[in-house]
Amino acid sequence: MKLYFKQRFFSWFDSYDIYDYDTGDVVYTVEGQLAWGHCLHILDADGRHIATVKQRVLTFLPKFDLYLGDACIGTICKEFTIVRPLFTLNFNGWQVEGDFMGWEYEITDGQRQVAAISKELLHWTDTYVIDVADGRDGLCALMVVLAIDAEKCSHNS
Secondary structure, eight states: OOOEEEEEESSSSSSEEEEETTTOEEEEEEEEEESOEEEEEETTTHHHHHHEEOSSOOOOOOEEEETTTTEEEEEEOOOOOOOSOEEEEEEETOOOEOOTTSSEEEEEEEEEEEEEEEESOSSSOOOEEEEEEEEHHHHHHHHHHHHHHHHHHHHHH
């Protein structure tokens, strides 16, 4: 399963459309909410709320809780590093590793690659391709990508 993640150009809050890479159909819509820190609601193709990525405030380093419905299923935290970005996940036994610039990274589960994420450059808005090995992991991989993108946007602003 391949997802195409594209931020909307004119949006007051974080707002994204997530497309099926092959068909171009909208699979998910992400809508930001006015809140302290980032709060991103994920809606399915029919507009039903299915997940949330919510930043914890007043933490030393960025930390995001991941929710399926109302249930918190895990946390992603940015770690203090000097050389390259590092995120730890308390979620599904997954790990995240990226290159120096953080534009390309992968999510793994031990030796198995869950998803490969690459940012497409030379676009007006943030645009990513998320290549998920097992389609059942698509929503959870998307939540991880949203948290990392939100951290990068906060860091760069």
